[in-house]
Amino acid sequence: MKNKPLLALTLLSVALNSCTDHFPEEPQxxxxxxxxxxxxxxxxxxxEISAYDPASRRLFTVNNESTAKVEVxxxxAFPTVSKLQSIDxxxxxxxxNSVAVSDGKLAIALEAANKQANGSVIVMNTTTLATIKQITVGALPDMVTFSPDGKYIVTANEGEPSADYTVDPDGSVSIIDVTDNYSVKTLSFGAFASTYNQLATNGFRVYGPGASFAQDIEPEYVAISSDSKKAFVTLQENNGIAExxxxxxxxxxxxxxxxxxxxKLVNAMDASDKDSKVALATWPVKSFYLPDAIAPFSVNGSEYLITANEGDAREYTAFDEQKRVGALVLDATAFPDAVTLQKPENLGRLRVTSTRGDIDNDGDYxxxxxxxGRGFSIFSAASGQLVFDSGSMLEEEAIKAGIYDDDRSDDKGVEPEGVTIGTINxxxxxxxxxxxxxAIAVYDVSTPTAPKFLQMLKTGDAxxxxxxxxxxxxxxGKGLLVTSNEGDGTVKFYQI
Structure with a gap:
């Protein structure tokens, strides 16, 4: 097959804060x-991550560049903002790694000094900053959140292996009952090992060298239903969601x-950082979604989940799953035009996993x-069924806005990482x-099966x-959007 770009888009200059070119004719x-x-x-x-306490009017932001602390x-006096004494x-x-706030309480997810050991959650008073409790959770708590009713604190404990892959703790989720003196229950995933073959058929991944099913699971982010009864946890490297x-x-x-x-044309992407152009095209590739953040929302009484499909590879000293297509041996029947396909300006620069794709185990792919996924997806929370996927929409909008970075075309593109939902009108x-x-892409999701693009908003770095x-x-008294920008250490605030 020939792999010519089916959708070439020219970079356009637009004003990022202007609505004119971004709104539908009748914006929702x-x-x-x-x-x-x-x-x-x-x-x-x-x-990295911020949480806001309305009682004290304080914003708490994780900052680990020099030492473990939370900025306050x-x-x-907003829009005047001022930095207070940090929490060391x-x-x-x-x-x-993460912070969350509920009813005057600040929860901080703290990994252990030995990254593979059990971490903890520190609960503090948002006004006095006095420590209320420190609770042991699983290894590498990467995200912490409160349930809407404030009863539970939930952590996604990623359980990453050591660089030499000799120590690989179980990935887990910890549920802390605030009303029961912060009692904790930490859940791992070993009971699902017997279902792996069926899960794998549908794209679930367990592939760490020498890892058991429980060790290989790596929880990333947590969303909790509006009734505080269910949690939905992204298992990023595994390409799944736990309920x-x-x-x-x-x-x-x-x-x-x-x-x-x-x-498929709806999923077209730019696969090369060496083609001297920005052009979305179809290619013979299947891409794992590998979501990072997840957020809940409801429409007309139905519950939904939205995911930011960042993509993440395992990359350690002893094990790196990434390979460029140009370095692989491709099956001649599956890829009759392999020589052309593997050129740097075509698919040769794209990073893919080496852990899957040799279907007949004969040494080629x-x-x-x-x-x-280079986009976002929306699922029914009740059934887990996909109701919408953005395909190439985010990258099309980034290209229109003149901000697409072609240097990342071979490596996850725009890389959607965070997502949240706000209620407006x-x-x-x-x-x-x-x-x-x-940047932040803003979408009206009041029709979950057909979101409407509203704005591309420039932020700080990363x-x-x-x-x-x-x-x-x-x-x-006005809706406030806050971004925490990892690359330049800024926190930015936006209002309508």
Missing amino acids: TPVSFTEVASIDLGETAAS TDLS ISSLGGVA LDLTSGTILKLHPLGTRDIS DVLYGFG NKPVAFIALERVD PEGVLFIAPEKSPN
């Missing part, structure tokens, strides 16, 4: 965000996510599996952080955390 949600404040947390800061920003937690463990019952403290299901078919609006183009503060909780 008339919204245009503009930056109204910003704070730099230091030259070496890495601002005063928003009481370096003596309590290793790196702080948990918080009341009983059990794992109910694992939902494999399948792959995105890049041979019959299928190519890439990393990341009684409609759910999604904010998707695009790490590699330094936005990771994205937070929406509702008007009734905002320091100035």
Whole structure:
């Protein structure tokens, strides 16, 4: 087959804060965000995740560049923002990975000094900053969140292996019952090992060298249902979502996510950083979604989940699954035009996994599996069924806005990492952080099967955390969007 670009898009210059070129003719949600404040947390800061306390009007932001600490920003005179004394937690463990706030309590997810040992959650008073409790959880708690009713604190414990892959702790999820003196139940995934063959058929991955099923699972991010009864946890490297019952403290299901078919025009992508152009095209590749952040929302009484399909590969000293297509031996029947296909300007530069694709075990690759959906997906929370996938939409909008980075074409593209939902004019609006183009894509998702693009909003360098503060909780009574930008240490604030 010939792999000519089926959809070539020319870079266009547009004003990022203008609505004119981005809105549908009759926008579902008339919204245009503009930056109204910003704070730099230091030259070496890495601002990752933020949480806001409406009672104290303080923003708490993880910053681990020099030492483990949480930055505290005063928003009481917003849009004037000022930095307060940091919370130094370096003596309590290793790196702080995430923060969450509920009812005057700040929860901090802290990995152990030995990354493969059990980590902890520190709960503090948001006003006095006094420590209320430190609770042991699983290895490498990467994300922490409160349930909407404040009863539970839930952590996704990634359980990453050591660089030499000799120590690989179980991935797990910890459920902390705030109302029961912070009692904790940590759940691992070994009971699902017998179902792996069926899960794998639908795109689930377990592939770490020498790892058991429980060790290989790597929880990444948590979303909790509006009734505080269920948690949905992305298993990023495994390409799945776990569904948990918080009341009983059990794992109910694992939902494999399948792959995105890049041979279809709706999923077209730029696969080369060496083709001297930006052009989305179809290719004989299937790409694992590998979601990072996940967020819940509801429409007309139905519950949904939205994921940011970043893509992530295992890359360690002793094991790196990534290979470029140009370095592989391709099956001559599956890829009759392999010589052309493997040129750098075509598919040769694309990173794919070496762990899957040799279907007949004869030493060559019959299928190519890439990393990341390069977009976002929406699922029914009740059934786990996919109701919408953005395909190439995010990259098309980045190209139109003149911010697409062709240097990342061979490696996960715009790289959607964070996502949150805000309610504006009684409609759910999604904010998707695009790490590699330094922007937030804004979508009206009031029709979950057909989201509407609203705006591409420029941020600081490499936005990771994205937070929406509702008007009734905002320091100035207006809806407030906050981005935590890992690359330049800034936190930026946007309002309509």
